[in-house]
Amino acid sequence: MGLGEPKKRPESDTTEQVSPCAACAVRDMAFCGALNDREMPHLLAILQTATVEPHGSIIDEGEAADYLFNVTQGAVKLYKLLPDGRRQITGFLFEGDFLGIAMNERYAYSAEAVGQISLCRFSRRKLERLLDEFPKLEKRLLGMASNELVQAQDQILLLGRKTAQEKIVSFLLNLSDRQVKRGAPASPILLPMGRADIADYLGLTTETVSRTITNLKRKGYIKLLQGGMVELPDSEALQELAEGS
Amino acid sequence: MGLGEPKKRPESDTTEQVSPCAACAVRDMAFCGALNDREMPHLLAILQTATVEPHGSIIDEGEAADYLFNVTQGAVKLYKLLPDGRRQITGFLFEGDFLGIAMNERYAYSAEAVGQISLCRFSRRKLERLLDEFPKLEKRLLGMASNELVQAQDQILLLGRKTAQEKIVSFLLNLSDRQVKRGAPASPILLPMGRADIADYLGLTTETVSRTITNLKRKGYIKLLQGGMVELPDSEALQELAEGS
DNA sequence: CGGGATCTTGAGGATGCTCAACGCTAGTGG
DNA sequence: CCACTAGCGTTGAGCATCCTCAAGATCCCG
Numbered sequence: 001m002g003l004g005e006p007k008k009r010p011e012s013d014t015t016e017q018v019s020p021c022a023a024c025a026v027r028d029m030a031f032c033g034a035l036n037d038r039e040m041p042h043l044l045a046i047l048q049t050a051t052v053e054p055h056g057s058i059i060d061e062g063e064a065a066d067y068l069f070n071v072t073q074g075a076v077k078l079y080k081l082l083p084d085g086r087r088q089i090t091g092f093l094f095e096g097d098f099l100g101i102a103m104n105e106r107y108a109y110s111a112e113a114v115g116q117i118s119l120c121r122f123s124r125r126k127l128e129r130l131l132d133e134f135p136k137l138e139k140r141l142l143g144m145a146s147n148e149l150v151q152a153q154d155q156i157l158l159l160g161r162k163t164a165q166e167k168i169v170s171f172l173l174n175l176s177d178r179q180v181k182r183g184a185p186a187s188p189i190l191l192p193m194g195r196a197d198i199a200d201y202l203g204l205t206t207e208t209v210s211r212t213i214t215n216l217k218r219k220g221y222i223k224l225l226q227g228g229m230v231e232l233p234d235s236e237a238l239q240e241l242a243e244g245s
Numbered sequence: 246m247g248l249g250e251p252k253k254r255p256e257s258d259t260t261e262q263v264s265p266c267a268a269c270a271v272r273d274m275a276f277c278g279a280l281n282d283r284e285m286p287h288l289l290a291i292l293q294t295a296t297v298e299p300h301g302s303i304i305d306e307g308e309a310a311d312y313l314f315n316v317t318q319g320a321v322k323l324y325k326l327l328p329d330g331r332r333q334i335t336g337f338l339f340e341g342d343f344l345g346i347a348m349n350e351r352y353a354y355s356a357e358a359v360g361q362i363s364l365c366r367f368s369r370r371k372l373e374r375l376l377d378e379f380p381k382l383e384k385r386l387l388g389m390a391s392n393e394l395v396q397a398q399d400q401i402l403l404l405g406r407k408t409a410q411e412k413i414v415s416f417l418l419n420l421s422d423r424q425v426k427r428g429a430p431a432s433p434i435l436l437p438m439g440r441a442d443i444a445d446y447l448g449l450t451t452e453t454v455s456r457t458i459t460n461l462k463r464k465g466y467i468k469l470l471q472g473g474m475v476e477l478p479d480s481e482a483l484q485e486l487a488e489g490s
Numbered sequence: 491c492g493g494g495a496t497c498t499t500g501a502g503g504a505t506g507c508t509c510a511a512c513g514c515t516a517g518t519g520g
Numbered sequence: 521c522c523a524c525t526a527g528c529g530t531t532g533a534g535c536a537t538c539c540t541c542a543a544g545a546t547c548c549c550g
Contacts (some may be wrong), residue, residue, distance in 0.1 A: 080402045089401040109398055138383055139376075145390035149347030152397035153354055155465035157325045157333040159404035160448030164538070195497060203405030205539060210498055232466030245328035245349075409506065440529060453506055453531055 020049045020120070029096035029182065030070050034140035042133065046126040051118045056121070058099070058111040065107045067121050068100035074117030075192045078109045079200065089201035091151075092193065095182060100124070101145050114193050159203045163244070167202040167210045170242040172222065176232060187232040188225055265294045265365070274341035274427065275315050279385035287378065291371040296363050303344070303356040303364070310352045312366050313345035319362030320437045323354045324445065334446040336400075337438065340427060345369070346390050359438050404448045408489070412447040413457045415487040417467065421477060432477040433470055 021044055027033055035043055044203070052058055058069065061080060063200040090109055093099055099119070102108045158170055162173040175189045191198075195206040202209070216222045221238060223231040232238055266289055272278055280288055297303055303314065306325060321338040335354055336346055344364075347353045376383040395448075403415055420434045434442075440451040447454070461467045466475040466483060479485055 045295075080398060082402070082406060083488050086406045086489070088405040090398045090401050097307060101391055102398060103391060104246050106397060108395040124296065132380065135380060135383070137375065138380070142383065142390060144385045145387060145394060146346055146348060148398065149393055150349060150353040151388060152394065152401065153325060153335045153347060155401055156326070156335050156397065156404060158331040158400060160445075161331045194495095206497075207499085207540085210537060211538095214498070244331070439527095450507060451529080452508085453530085456506095459530070 006207040008035045009110050019044055024072060026070070026072050026096035030072075031098055031137070031140045032070065033145055035134065039134060042130060043122075043137075046130065048120055049118065049210055050121055051116060054113055054115050056113045058109045058113065059109075063101065063107050065103040065105060066124050068098070068124055068127060069111075069122070070120040071095055071099060072118045072120060075110055076117060076119075077112040077114055077193065077197055077201075080109050080113050087200045088203070091155075092197075092201070096180060097105075098144055098234070100140065101148060114197070118123050119151045162242075164204055164208050164212050166242055166244055168198075168209065168216065169221070171198065171202060171214050172230060172232060172244055173235065173238055175225065175234065186235065188223075188229040189232065191228045191230055207219075207227060223241075256278070261469065264289055265292075269317060271317050271341035271427075272317070275317075276343055276382070276385045277315065277387065278390060279382050280379065285377060287375060288367075288382075291367055291375065293302060293366045294363065295366055296361060297358040299358055299360050301358045303358065304352045304354075306352055306355045309351050310345065310348040310350060311367055311369055312345070314356075314367070315365040316340055316342050316344060317363045317365060320359040321356055321362060321364075321448075322359055322438065322442055323356050325354045332445045333448070334442055336396075337442075339423060343389055346386065346393060359442070365463060407487075409447075409449055409453050409457050410450065410460070410486055411489055413443075413461065414483050416443065416447060417479065418483055418487055419479060421480065431480060433468075433474040434477065436473045436475055 012208065021027055021032065021040055024030075024032070032040070032043060049149055058076065059065075059067070071093045073095055076099065077089050077098075078091045078093065079087055079089045081087050092114070093111075099111055105233070129142070129236075158167055162170065175191070176186045180186050193201075195209045197210045198204075199206045204212075213222070213224075217224060221232075221234070221241065223233065225231055264285075266272055266277065266285055269275075269277070277285070277288060303321065304310075304312070315339045318340055321342075321344065322334050323336045323338065323344075324332055324334045328333050337359070338356075344356055345352070376386070403412055407415065417434065420436070421431045424434055425431050438446075440454045443449075444451045444454045449457075458467070458469075462469060466477075466479070466486065468478065470476055
């Protein structure tokens, strides 16, 4: 099911009457930032806000792709399944990230909340009409797609050719970079997802993830703090570990 | 260097004076198909055609992304390198495929001709101006980016969670599907690339690729023909092998 | 404080890699 | 015309990384 039918989902709020955009912390980072204050109402008119509980489903692979989303709070995981249950997480989304560019008529993957999250929902049909009206929105979307493709290439390199340790370190550095882009410090980083999720993202098992992290900890490359925080004392050294140079 | 400086590349033709688009076999499949006969001249005006010899470089990762390309004949491989030389091929392009969506200011990967190829080259700057003039071109580009992202997700699933045999079979079926989209038969398929390229695309070694293909051959799932052609006698059975169901 | 889920650690094993040799094909030049 | 070579593909033996299976440790929430 997913958010395509919000009436069935108790964790989904209905649209707020006051503008959620005015106070939106991620507006500039998100694709909404392409519009100025005068144009924003058009976007606001087709937008709904919602929250999803931990492990709540947002979209399901194969569903008709009728809605697009913008994550405004929390972490989301995207994943695909094989018939026998093997799972590959194709990405994590955080505040400001857009969900739904990768689709044809149907979603190419499922999406699930990691912790509790907030998001904006757009009708795809209505958004497409808006794109005709505001070409710069479409340009922004194209730029975002371009960027996502670059990220996907990096992940393909990681999965195809990196060792377990290189994968873990690359992952940590990637989270750090994205935190910086969101205006947070480069270290410590927050790891809101479990070992199993990390494993399914990096093409490993939870055991290997755990062992590798323990190893990095022992060697002093990382430090585990309270609340799933990880300190990266020497990102230069980590950078080298991430590329095997 | 790459095609950014065509004067230095003996294998690059200069622009033809007669319209190469009029007789273009891939026009409808390519993004050019978004424009009708009346609009086409605008595109033609910013386009150059070229050929590249086998193993010739088209773009290099990290180069300024000043040009976009459309493959009109032959096969192209896209790849990324790690500092120690490990290589990951991120995709193969064939007639009608577009090259260059995945970039920021710089190319995210290198591209090299597999055999001899022909392509169209567009100045990115000029093409972007054209996008403003023809929104439907931009829409087409966004749709193509969306599609490429879907493909990238599939590749991520393949690399992260499939066995060697599943990878090989998925690859063969993917080539078959794309041949069908180009109007060719589903079988036999052409394998213009070598074992090493297949290995670097699937995150394997040439030895494993060779062994796995031999195995599939022995079990009757595929048949190797002359000239790098491969027959797929039972695509249903292969479909199951590809997903481990 | 109890209990389920998650994380860690260990031992053994399998998939795919490394290293090495051999075969095949096509292009080259005697 | 055919030996020769270079590149590519195939096959084999041994091995390493990572997986599987299992048990214990830790954490978190009720």
